[in-house]
Amino acid sequence: MTSTSDLTTKKLMFRKILIANRGEIALRIIRTCKEMGIRTVAVYSTADKDSLHVKFADEAVCIGKPPGVDSYLNIPHIMAAAEITNADAIHPGYGFLAENAKFAQICTDHKIKFIGPTPEMINSMGDKITAKETMIKAGVPVVPGIEGLLQDVAHAKRAASELGYPIILKATAGGGGKGMRVVFEEGEIEKSFGNAKIEAAASFKNDGIYMEKFVEEPRHIEIQIAGDQFGNICHLSERDCSIQRRHQKLIEESPSPFMTKELRERMGEAAIKAASAISYESVGTVEFLVDKHRNFYFMEMNTRIQVEHCVTEEVINYDLIKEQIKIAAGEKISGRNYYPQMHAIECRINAEDPYNDFRPSPGRITVLHQPGGHGVRVDSHAYAGYVIPQYYDSMIGKLITMAQTREEAINTMSRALSEYVIEGIKTTIPFHQQLMQNKDFREGNFTTKFLEGFTML
Ligand code: MV4
Numbered sequence: 270m271t272s273t274s275d276l277t278t279k280k281l282m283f284r285k286i287l288i289a290n291r292g293e294i295a296l297r298i299i300r301t302c303k304e305m306g307i308r309t310v311a312v313y314s315t316a317d318k319d320s321l322h323v324k325f326a327d328e329a330v331c332i333g334k335p336p337g338v339d340s341y342l343n344i345p346h347i348m349a350a351a352e353i354t355n356a357d358a359i360h361p362g363y364g365f366l367a368e369n370a371k372f373a374q375i376c377t378d379h380k381i382k383f384i385g386p387t388p389e390m391i392n393s394m395g396d397k398i399t400a401k402e403t404m405i406k407a408g409v410p411v412v413p414g415i416e417g418l419l420q421d422v423a424h425a426k427r428a429a430s431e432l433g434y435p436i437i438l439k440a441t442a443g444g445g446g447k448g449m450r451v452v453f454e455e456g457e458i459e460k461s462f463g464n465a466k467i468e469a470a471a472s473f474k475n476d477g478i479y480m481e482k483f484v485e486e487p488r489h490i491e492i493q494i495a496g497d498q499f500g501n502i503c504h505l506s507e508r509d510c511s512i513q514r515r516h517q518k519l520i521e522e523s524p525s526p527f528m529t530k531e532l533r534e535r536m537g538e539a540a541i542k543a544a545s546a547i548s549y550e551s552v553g554t555v556e557f558l559v560d561k562h563r564n565f566y567f568m569e570m571n572t573r574i575q576v577e578h579c580v581t582e583e584v585i586n587y588d589l590i591k592e593q594i595k596i597a598a599g600e601k602i603s604g605r606n607y608y609p610q611m612h613a614i615e616c617r618i619n620a621e622d623p624y625n626d627f628r629p630s631p632g633r634i635t636v637l638h639q640p641g642g643h644g645v646r647v648d649s650h651a652y653a654g655y656v657i658p659q660y661y662d663s664m665i666g667k668l669i670t671m672a673q674t675r676e677e678a679i680n681t682m683s684r685a686l687s688e689y690v691i692e693g694i695k696t697t698i699p700f701h702q703q704l705m706q707n708k709d710f711r712e713g714n715f716t717t718k719f720l721e722g723f724t725m726l
Contacts, residue, residue: 282598283307283358283382287351288322290362291341293650293666294576295322298360301590310354312347314340316658321650328354335660341365344372351381358382358597360590364662367573368395384597386551386572393547394570398441398479404567407546409539412558412566414481425462426455428480435483438465442473444569446516451483484566486716487558489513490525491571492540493581493589496549497596501604504537505581505589508554512704514627514720519617519697520704521577523584524609526675526713532563537606543570552578552593576617576667579648583613583671612678613671616686616701618649619663623700624725631659635693640685644672657694665696675713679705700725 286302287310288295295311299322302309311326316335323329330350333340340346342365351359359376361367361384370388377383385391394400398418404411415428418441429436429452438461440448448469450461462478470476489510496502509525510518524533540555554575556568578589585607596602621627637653649666651657657665668689670681683705689698703726704710709719 283594285310285327285354285356286358286360286384286594287312287347287354287356287381288326288360288362289341289347289366290360290364291317291320291322291650291661293648293664294362294574295320296325296650297648298362298590299325301588301594304588305591305594307594310350310356312341312350314660316660319655321652321655330354335658337365337660344369344375348375348379348381351376352379356381358384358594360384360594361573363573363575368571370395382597384551384594386549386553390547390549390551391572394572396441397439397443397569398477400570401479401567403546404543407542409543409546409567410565412481412484412568415479418477418479419462422459422462425458425478425480429455429458432480432482435485437481437483438462438478439481440465440469440473440475441477441479442475443469447472448478484558484560486718487560488525488527488716489556489568490527490536490559490565491554491556492536493552493554493578494540494544494549495552495589495592495596495602496544497602498550498599499601500548501602502541502544502549503602503604503606504540505585505587505607506533506609507536508577508580510577511715511717512710512719513717518577519619519700519720520614521580522612522614522675522678523580524612527559527563529563532559532565533608536565539565539567543567551596552589576664577615579646579667579669580613580615583646583669584609584611586610611671611673612675613669614675614678614682615667615669616682617664617697618666618668618689618691618701619697620657620665620694621663621697622695623697625695627697628695629659629663630695631657631663632694633657634665634691636690637692638688638690639666640668640688642685642688644670644678644681645685646671651691665691668701676711679711 285308309326311329312332332346366372370391373383374388438450466476493505512520554571557565646669672678
């Protein structure tokens with residue numbers, strides 16, 4: 270970064286940001302950069318040469334072949350693209366390198382600002398046992414469990430009878446449900462422990478397993494937080510992400526229909542405590558499990574911008590990408606907490622067949638009409654003629670609706686879904702249409718188990 274005056278201590282805003290990602294989030298970041306007067310560099314794999322993020326960025330650099338390891342996960346290729354385009358910062362988006370501490374360190378070593386937390390902050394939340402120990406010390410409620418790693422099957426059996434069944438085995442390197450097993454009785458524990466270890470080793474090259482009491486039929490409620498370089502940390506209220514299928518979120522909303530003013534205050538304070546414990550800087554999310562008695566427990570912290578950040582943006586009227594960039598550039602945040610002024614719901618539009626076990630449905634979009642009108646936001650990189658590659662995740666867009674009340678936001682969603690036309694591929698639109706008519710969903714009566722009992726008509 271060049272300074273116009275040697276006397277000023279105010280850091281300058283970035284001139285050029287490289288976006289180390291693809292799809293809708295790359296486009297989302299480019300949009301905010303344009304509004305901020307920041308130049309953008311897109312990187313793309315050969316499978317994405319006709320992608321919108323490539324067309325809408327000021328510059329674009331091809332970084333390799335379609336598989337992630339050859340392109341969006343290839344650190345040398347991305348660093349080379351940043352150097353030749355003279356980018357002064359890199360935004361990692363979500364997924365790919367967003368929570369890769371090594372990548373964040375390499376950016377710093379090259380005097381390129383990583384728009385996100387420091388490698389130390391990423392690492393402290395990446396290992397789940399370490400994260401949990403940090404939360405216990407900070408006074409954030411966690412699920413009762415056994416301290417540290419399980420040594421062997423005998424240790425697991427002793428620990429489980431101490432805690433009482435059902436218990437859950439989790440991978441310390443985990444997240445997203447991989448290497449996780451619920452165990453209801455001692456007879457199952459040997460097999461479950463073995464399988465969890467094998468799965469964790471295969472997924473994370475780390476077979477460390479720990480144990481917690483299993484919380485039955487919980488809600489997944491997460492708190493958005495933001496922290497700056499001056500130690501100010503605030504919360505931006507919650508998102509309810511309970512509607513998931515095989516650990517893939519399909520719907521998110523804010524506020525949570527299960528939330529009370531008092532619970533929001535307590536969870537918001539706990540999330541601030543969690544972020545403060547690691548002196549967190551950037552935007553982030555603290556995930557909680559909430560049981561039927563409204564007890565809440567720290568689950569994990571995501572040290573990145575998330576897919577579902579948009580629902581928070583709409584209910585508090587705040588551009589989270591802009592704040593994330595400003596924080597990285599050294600600006601101060603207001604320091605106050607933010608509370609929902611609206612209701613927003615997000616449906617993930619995936620190229621998947623909901624009538625066929627959500628099987629991926631890549632291919633060419635032949636016809637596309639996206640909904641609009643009052644209370645409707647579409648974040649998508651799709652266009653008519655666009656070919657969805659088979660190499661990446663199947664999300665092709667997010668449909669977000671907002672209104673004064675939850676019922677109105679649902680009705681707007683139904684209306685918007687009925688306008689959405691995507692031909693050539695199968696999508697999750699019919700699933701969302703049916704969900705919007707579901708009585709339990711409309712009444713806010715759902716937990717993480719909701720979709721296990723949901724079938725397409
Ligand atoms: C749990 C749990 C019940 N009890 N932990 C799933 C992903 C990983 N981040 C943690 N997960 C869970 N941890 C205890 N002690 C239930 C889940 C869980 C879940 C959590 C949030 C959203 C959807 C879920 C679906 C199945 C299991």
